[in-house]
Each structure stands twice: as structure tokens, then as C-alpha cells.
Amino acid sequence: MATFELYRRSTxxxxxxxxxxxxxxxxxxxxELAIQVLVQFDKSMTxxxxxxxxxxVSIKGHLHTYRFCDNVWTFILTDxxxxxxxxxxxxxxxxxxxxxxxxxxx
Amino acid sequence: MAARRNNxxxxxxxxxxxxxxxxxxxxxxxxxxxxxxxNSEFFPKRFSAVIMRIKDPKTTALIFASGKMVCTGAxxxxxxxxxxxxFARIIxxxxxxxxxxxxxxxxxxxSCDVQFTIRLEKFACTSHGAFSTYEPELFPGLIYxxxxxxxxxxIFVSGNVVIAGAKKxxxxxxxFDNIYPVLAEFKK
Numbered sequence: 021m022a023t024f025e026l027y028r029r030s031t032x033x034x035x036x037x038x039x040x041x042x043x044x045x046x047x048x049x050x051x052e053l054a055i056q057v058l059v060q061f062d063k064s065m066t067x068x069x070x071x072x073x074x075x076x077v078s079i080k081g082h083l084h085t086y087r088f089c090d091n092v093w094t095f096i097l098t099d100x101x102x103x104x105x106x107x108x109x110x111x112x113x114x115x116x117x118x119x120x121x122x123x124x125x126x
Numbered sequence: 127m128a129a130r131r132n133n134x135x136x137x138x139x140x141x142x143x144x145x146x147x148x149x150x151x152x153x154x155x156x157x158x159x160x161x162x163x164x165n166s167e168f169f170p171k172r173f174s175a176v177i178m179r180i181k182d183p184k185t186t187a188l189i190f191a192s193g194k195m196v197c198t199g200a201x202x203x204x205x206x207x208x209x210x211x212x213f214a215r216i217i218x219x220x221x222x223x224x225x226x227x228x229x230x231x232x233x234x235x236x237s238c239d240v241q242f243t244i245r246l247e248k249f250a251c252t253s254h255g256a257f258s259t260y261e262p263e264l265f266p267g268l269i270y271x272x273x274x275x276x277x278x279x280x281i282f283v284s285g286n287v288v289i290a291g292a293k294k295x296x297x298x299x300x301x302f303d304n305i306y307p308v309l310a311e312f313k314k
Contacts, residue, residue, distance in 0.1 A: 088167035089160035 023062035024119050026092075036061055066124065078103045081114070093118040139238035139289060139302050143199060144206045146231045150193040150214055150224040159189065162220055178213060185209040189217070193224075203231055203295065234292040238302065240285045243314040249281070254308060272301055279305060 027033050040057060043049035081100030087093070095116040102109045156176050160168035166178040176189045185199040187210070195213060200206035207229055217224040246268045250260035260268040267280040267288075277291035279301065287305070292298040 085164040086167070087160065087164070088169060089157065091169075 022124070023059055024066060024124065025058075025062055026117055026119055027062060027065040028058060029117070033061065033065075075104060079114070079116075081111075084113075091120050091123060137238055137240065137302075137306075139236040139287070139298055141201055141234055141236045141295070143233075143235040144201070144203060144231060145196065145198045145233040146200075146206045146210060146229060147194065147196050148210045148214070148229045149227040150195055150217060150222070151227050152193045152223050152225070154189065154191050154193055154217065154222055156189070156191050159217065159220055163216060178216070180209060180212055180216075183209045187213045189213070203234075206231060231293060233290065234295065234298065235288065235290045236292070236298050237286065237288045240287060240306065240309055242285050242310075243283055244281060244285060244309055245312045245314050246281065246283055249308075249312045270305070272304065275300055277301055281305075281309065 028037055037058065040049065040054040044051050044054050079097070079100055079102055081097035083095060084098045085094075085096040087095075093116075095118075097114045097116065098112065100111045100114045102111060156168055156170075156174075159178075160166050160176050163176075163178060165180070166176050168176045174191070177186065178189060179186045183200050183205040185197055185206070187198075188196040195210065197206055197210040197213065200209050210229060211226060214224045214226050246260055246262075249255075250258045250268060254270070257272065258268050258270050267282045270279040270281055271277075272279060275292065275297040277289060277297060280288040280290070287302070287309075289298045289301055292301070
């Protein structure tokens with residue numbers, strides 16, 4: 021089953037990738053196993069976000085750039101306002117990368 | 127510059143949209159263009175062209191792998207050419223040897239208001255009926271296909287008239303001059 025590797029670009033994903041790279045370099049871990057770990061990370065992230073995350077946030081801002089290629093949408097917003105029931109936060113510049121969830125189940 | 131036609135009513139149609147095409151004369155890698163340019167969309171399963179938009183002039187271009195490009199959304203002929211040149215410049219900056227061949231305006235859409243209501247049913251029943259299609263259940267406007275110049279006018283009861291299919295500005299000035307006295311006949 022194909023996975024969305026976009027979560028590997030998040031802070032936690034980058035730390036995992038770095039750690040795994042170090043272990044492969046030092047020989048403690050085989051490259052195939054490292055790839056298996058990353059694939060499992062992708063699956064776990066997708067599942068956790070689907071089932072365990074309930075909060076919704078509304079993002080409003082000025083669309084600076086948009087791109088749609090390879091079924092991936094990339095948006096760059098300026099002066100964005102992230103609004104939740106409890107709090108709101110103003111962000112000067114935000115990049116949103118989005119993949120179509122229908123492709124996972126194909 | 128062509129002089130404005132002397133229309134007794136003094137009404138001049140305003141251009142709403144211009145569609146033009148140009149040949150960039152080189153094969154393009156659409157994936158590369160979509161990945162490296164701003165404000166573009168490429169969904170090959172749905173449509174095999176990159177859809178790119180620029181803010182000034184506010185226009186949209188359809189860029190095909192063969193190197194042909196369609197530019198829409200401009201409000202004047204000069205703006206359409208400028209926008210097409212801007213798009214060609216973007217393609218050039220991405221590394222393709224784009225040229226600017228055969229710029230041609232394919233369609234101009236204009237609209238205006240004759241300031242009086244029109245009796246469309248009467249209009250369709252007269253000798254002009256040969257050129258008209260009026261089916262109020264299907265579409266509230268009368269579709270008038272003018273032979274000379276060859277373009278289409280959409281005439282509405284409110285007096286609004288939309289002229290489409292012109293390749294030159296003069297074409298629709300002529301068309302409007304032709305249709306105005308006819309419309310005045312059927313004023314409500």
C-alpha cells in the first residue's frame with residue numbers, strides 16, 4: 021500500500037530520518053529496516069491524524085502562491101489567521117502542502 | 127487608430143473578455159513548468175495543459191506541451207498581447223527557448239445596455255427571425271447570428287446585449303451599429 025511521505029518533512033519526521041540515517045551510517049541498522057521504519061511512520065501518522073485528532077482549525081489569509089502538480093497542492097499564505105475555539109494566532113507566512121486522501125485507498 | 131463609429135445613441139459596447147493564441151515554437155515539459163512556477167495547476171488526468179495565472183494584467187493561460195498557448199481574461203487587445211508576452215517570458219526564464227510566433231486574437235466578447243426593454247418574441251417573428259433563435263424556456267436571451275460581420279449577439283429583454291465571436295474591435299462596433307436601429311423598432 022502506498023503511503024504519503026509528506027509527514028516525513030515535519031519536525032518529528034525530520035528528526036526520525038536524521039536518527040535513522042545516523043544509525044545506518046554507523047552500521048547499527050540496515051537500510052531496508054530504516055525504510056520499513058519510515059513507511060510505518062507514514063502509516064502511523066496518517067492513522068493517528070485520522071482517528072485521534074478531533075480539533076478543527078480555520079485558516080484565513082491572503083493567497084500569495086498556489087501550485088498543483090503530481091496531485092499535490094502547495095499554498096503559500098501571507099498574514100494568515102489560525103482560528104480555534106479557544107485561541108487564535110496570527111502568522112506572517114505559512115506554507116500548506118496537501119495531498120488527496122482518496123489516493124491512499126486506491 | 128480606428129475612429130469610434132457615430133452611433134446615434136452614443137452607446138459604445140465595452141469589451142469584457144479577449145481570447146488569444148500564440149505559438150511559443152518549442153516543446154515544453156509541463157511537469158517542470160508546473161513544479162517551478164508560481165500560481166500554476168497541472169492535473170494531466172483531467173486536462174493535458176498547465177493552467178497559469180498572472181495578476182497584472184489579470185489573465186489566465188493554458189500552456190500545452192506542443193508549445194501552443196491560449197491567453198484569456200484580458201480586457202483590451204494590448205493587454206492580451208502584453209499578458210501573452212509575460213507568460214512567454216516566464217517560460218523562457220524556466221529554460222525553454224520560447225519565441226513569440228503568430229499572436230492572434232481569436233475571440234472578443236463585449237456587452238452593452240441599450241437603455242430600453244425589447245420585445246424579443248416580436249423580433250423573432252419578423253424577417254430577422256431567420257437569424258434568430260429564441261426559446262424562452264431554454265434560455266431567456268435571443269441568440270442572433272449575424273452574417274456580416276459573422277458573430278453572435280445575445281439580446282435580452284432588459285436591453286442588455288452581449289456580442290461574441292468578433293476577431294477585431296471594429297467588427298463588433300459594426301454589429302452594434304447594425305442591430306441598434308432594429309432593436310429600437312421593437313422597443314417596448
